[in-house]
Amino acid sequence: MSSRLDLFIDRMVSQRACLDFAISETAAMSGPVFELGLGNGRTYHHMRRYVENRDIFVFERAVASHPDSTPPEDRVILGDVRETLPQSLERFGPVASLVHADLGGHNRQKNDIFARFVSPLIEPLMAPGGLMVSSDRMYFDTLTEVALPEGAVEERCFIYRR
């Protein structure tokens, strides 16, 4: 059995491997990047560092990130994603080149219920060819699961392509 430190490292390393893969796969696209869940801001900081020539919008209920990982106000879409995702479809249309979701907490069952609920809200936002990276298994009709890149651990993250 692994320790919580082992699992945590697996999760972080997988997240980074998936993000790096997805950023590079979508590098030629110009649509915005959506970060669902800011938290401490580490993955947002990573995207800001490595995503070039694309806007990054952050969906978050309550901003509480590290000072150097706090997005400018006009890049934050404040509120519950169950409301702000449908609103964003009206605002943006189906243009997202990359969506990263790390919305879960410690309760696996709750995370799964939530993933089922938000999957159809995320799906129409994706541009054709766009990628979706998630810490939870998602439930999409038109997106297909993509094999994980080297370094990512199965079940720790998931990638889908529109």
Next chain:
Amino acid sequence: MSSRLDLFIDRMVSQRACLDFAISETAAMSGPVFELGLGNGRTYHHMRRYVENRDIFVFERAVASHPDSTPPEDRVILGDVRETLPQSLERFGPVASLVHADLGGHNRQKNDIFARFVSPLIEPLMAPGGLMVSSDRMYFDTLTEVALPEGAVEERCFIYRR
């Protein structure tokens, strides 16, 4: 330049590599293990998982760890380490087989000042042959720095041997 996610992964991976090395190097010793700074409890959980036949005592100002990583009450030495380390010398003597310190916050300069202050409080607790793993550079007279194991990143952690 690295992202905060990159730095964080380096730190976690280094911490684990150093702990695994130190646990195995001191496996034949019977003196207790001291964890200085419980935090979320991830490294404590790791030690509890991999350290065999040794007591683990946790030094912490205010316990706020994950439920499954909270030590039993009689293994917590509650209070500021600047007071509890000298008290523990009286209680235990120079018997620690392994001491892990992760007491720092985000301010490097403050961490360094604190490391200078607690180094002479940790030093007399160590058993001969015991190892000390730290996230910050320490200032010991009688302990010598040990080369990092494979997988650990220089400057992200430090190992010392009595």
